[in-house]
Amino acid sequence: MEVIFMNRLSRMSDQNEEHAQLWIGEEEGEWHLGWTRYEEGDRVDAIWYDGSSWDELLHVYRHQLAIQMGEGYRPLLQGLFHENDDLKSRSYGGQRLHCYSELYGNEGLYMDLCIWRRKRAASDRKAPYFIATNRLLRLISAFVPQSIDELMQLPGVGENKASEYGAEWLELTNGLERSTSFPLEWVYTVLKEQEYESWLYKQREQKYKQELDRFTTRKQVLEGMKEGHTLEEIVNRSGLSRRELIELLETLDLEGYDTDCLLDAELAVMPEEEQEAVWSAYEELGDTFLKPVLHKVYGGEKPGGSNLEQVYERLRMIRIRFRRHTETEQNAG
Template sequence: MRIIFLNSMEKKSGEQMPSGAQVWIGEDEGVWRMGWNELTADEEDETVWYEGESWSELLHVYRHRLAVKLGEGFRPVIDGIFHEREEGKGKAALAQKLVFYSELNPNEALFTELSAWRRRRAAAERKAPYLIASNRLLRLISVFQPRTRDELLQLPGVGESKSAEYGDELLELTQQGERSFIFPLNWVEGTLVEEDFRSWLYKQKEVKYRVEMEKFGLRRVMLEAIAEGSDVEEMCRRTGLDRRETVELLEDLEKEGYELEPLLLAELKEVPEAEQTAIWQAYEELGDTFLKPVLQRVYGAELPAESNVEKMYEQLRLIRIRYRRQGPGVRSAG
């Protein structure tokens, strides 16, 4: 095997000698291999992270597995060539440190109150709770307890719009209890152990890269199914996704330029031609960003109770894929 990449890692533990490791990538007759060799006092333990023909898949696995090791405390002997560029300084870095601090110093009582407020608000507005505020934002508010609109705006995730819409209600909940610190929150950085913060950052990356790696795997399965002429139901069976998730992934594949026309025609063959034409015309008139206006234009604002709304939205998404590929005014018959 021809080694094309090799780098060394160290993990320090108190006053003990640092633990050593190496990450490597090799190639042999078109097959890529990647692994991790961890060195101990007695032996070398090798773990193969990837073996296959896809360089793209190897990179997804590499990022995820490397983030795991960095989160465990391993660091490259030579910085700057082993991983993507470290986060910069300024507001973005401070925002991450505020989130890290809030996870280290939770205020569960106030967080519970804020969560209850969010549930009430979401029910009243008929929105998903995360559209009102994320758990991360509620955690920040509960820990730093802003008392004024200006203080609220200093928390990452709060903009003028959210402050104007929900600020008064949030501040009413944060006025109670004592607060032992002041705004601005620049002091937070001085309370953190830098190495602990770096490990936390890499654990956040681990989650992000795991999602990307899993999505890449699903994408590969979908492409294989498309090449074999499978329908959406078979794709759901292979991937474990529901129909909506599968169609959304098909939309992503269309954006990447993959040919989906035979699949789309097969899935839409039961939809009457007049109905497909009406949907196409609605996209031309209303645009293809939002589905609800198109649904209402084609099927009416008040749908019968027995309507299969999920099925309607699926058809809208499938036709939207064709619309985006062919463009307004050039629809070909199914």
């Protein structure tokens, strides 16, 4: 195997410096990504990736490196493969307040705020995150504002939020002891740079994990289509719901991937005249909304006792073909 990239990393632990190496190698068209840690003369090797996809290797690289940097390791060569993106631009302001709130928040108050949000979301018939994000509740739990003026010094609280929910938040915070004060400029000097950087890399770890999961899911779907699997088999393989999978198929079709084999197999049980009626409805009504097409083709009742979600599923699959056909005609014109 030929090593084509290597970077040395180190961290301080109990006044001792620990060292590690991150390396990328290539052998007969296969990529290898590994991590070697040295501790008290011992060498511990871990393989993070073996495979033929450079893109997949990069996703694994960024995620795993973010984990190590969150644990305190710092590379000798910095800025490679985007591991330091945005750190300078995010070094001040709201990010430090968010960091402090997550590290030093009042867990009891945070849970009370979550219970309040759940009840308020139910009464308002809104999604909880429309009421308040987890980060905002963390800020309130850490800094314990006891007036509207203090509340509005928190990132994410404007006049609308303060007027709509402020009084209820203050009911939960008033009377609680706090060891800090407003304004919050003190956070920028009290928060240690090392713990702030580690927190930032934890955020990166979560971001890269999500990107890696999306990449892996996409790969599983593409492989499933190539191998001729059914929709249900790909659902079981990828962990996506059927609706999520069809939405991904829409994206893949737009990107030029061949989805016809899978669509053919799934729509084979749908009568040809029924498919033609759906197609005609898209031509007449457009393809933005499914409900008008449903009523146009089937009237107010579900067709043939079929499950309504299954009907919508087929409408979405026909829409994939319809949109591709429409785009092809537009490009030809």
